[in-house]
Amino acid sequence: QPNAMGGREVGGLANQLAAHMGFETENVERVARFWGSKNMITEPGLKAVDLFDAIHDGEIKAVWIMGTNPVVSLPNADKAVEALQNCDFVVVSDCIGNTDTCHYADVKLPSQAWGERNGTVTNSERRISRQRPFLQAPGSAREDWQIIAEVARKMGYEDAFGYKQVVEIFQEHAALSGFENDNAHGVRDFDISYLQDIGPKEYDELQPVQWPVT
Numbered sequence: 001q002p003n004a005m006g007g008r009e010v011g012g013l014a015n016q017l018a019a020h021m022g023f024e025t026e027n028v029e030r031v032a033r034f035w036g037s038k039n040m041i042t043e044p045g046l047k048a049v050d051l052f053d054a055i056h057d058g059e060i061k062a063v064w065i066m067g068t069n070p071v072v073s074l075p076n077a078d079k080a081v082e083a084l085q086n087c088d089f090v091v092v093s094d095c096i097g098n099t100d101t102c103h104y105a106d107v108k109l110p111s112q113a114w115g116e117r118n119g120t121v122t123n124s125e126r127r128i129s130r131q132r133p134f135l136q137a138p139g140s141a142r143e144d145w146q147i148i149a150e151v152a153r154k155m156g157y158e159d160a161f162g163y164k165q166v167v168e169i170f171q172e173h174a175a176l177s178g179f180e181n182d183n184a185h186g187v188r189d190f191d192i193s194y195l196q197d198i199g200p201k202e203y204d205e206l207q208p209v210q211w212p213v214t
Helices: 004-011 025-035 048-055 078-087 144-154 166-178 200-206
Strands: 062-066 087-095 106-111 119-122 128-133
Touching: 004 119, 025 166, 106 200, 119 166, 166 200
Parallel strands: 062 087, 087 106
Antiparallel strands: 119 128
């Protein structure tokens, strides 16, 4: 899993907030202060199997599945199929339009594949590397961040999702890692705040770097 650590860095797990922070009260409040958010999740979400159990039981009415194929990958595939069949609204964004999961989508959004994406990945030794595209994305395929940002803007969150370039997201990510990360507030291991003012050219040329970077 070449970007398993990267997923943790941005809060991609059900039991983590962004910038590798957990759900301790001080971290929830810290993230809320950084983003000026009045509504913050305060406890961990559901892991994949539990999430699909909740969909199956009607506790979750809508789901957005990004770049994964749960009706194949989950241990109880038949139950996952039943869950999606019973779900009121299913969105799937993927670089392949005919996966087993796509069959149950109400909306399909074309995302970019490896080789078409622009961003960073972080390996298990905490080394951040640039991922540069070397293929032209086909048709209307977009990067995941572009899809998320456009949906958010349509929902009325223009101020929070006004990104024009991928470097802007990296800058914000780096800034959060260093926010209130000091002796007064408690020192956290994940800190790449040195890179929060990186410009487009420097980001494009970024060489692999191992965090913490301060």
